[in-house]
Amino acid sequence: MVSRTMRSPKIKYISRILMVIIIVYTASRGILFSLRFIIGVESPVVIVELTSMLPTLEDGDMLLLKGVNNKSAISIGEIIVFYNPRLTQPERIVHRIINIEIIEGKVHFITKGDNNRIADQKPVPPENVIGIVAGKLPVFLAEYIKFIDNLVVKTSMVGILVILFIISGVNLKNKESLIKRNLNQE
16 A cells, blocks of 8 residues: 555656656647648758758758748748759759749849859759758757657657556556445454
């Protein structure tokens, strides 16, 4: 009986800590999801891959994007994220606009990575533009977002929830049996 009462506060304490972790995790995911609608971009946070934008952007930098309603308002010098027009599979690229051309009556963007010698081979049509780079996220925030987006972390959160429900169920059964024993003794 003593060990149960000693263990119960520890379980409650651990359960509360785990619940706080889950609430923070869920709130973080909700904020990221909400940004999609607030900023007007399908993917408001993008990670730079490779080194084509050195020294401006490094491999692994996390960028915050802003949506663009009028894509013809995008100007030379801006850094955009777009789907590669040469591929049928979606591949996101982060490059700077170095020129704008009108092709078949539509604005197309000529892009180039800051670290590349030549411009990209194919102009980017406006429908391929995902958004304009609004800024880089601070390293600590970028690492946190990478952490909460990790599959292992997501799976662990589900596992923790299951364990909490099991512990809650066991504690509830223990309390019920304790109440029954006390009622039978009276």
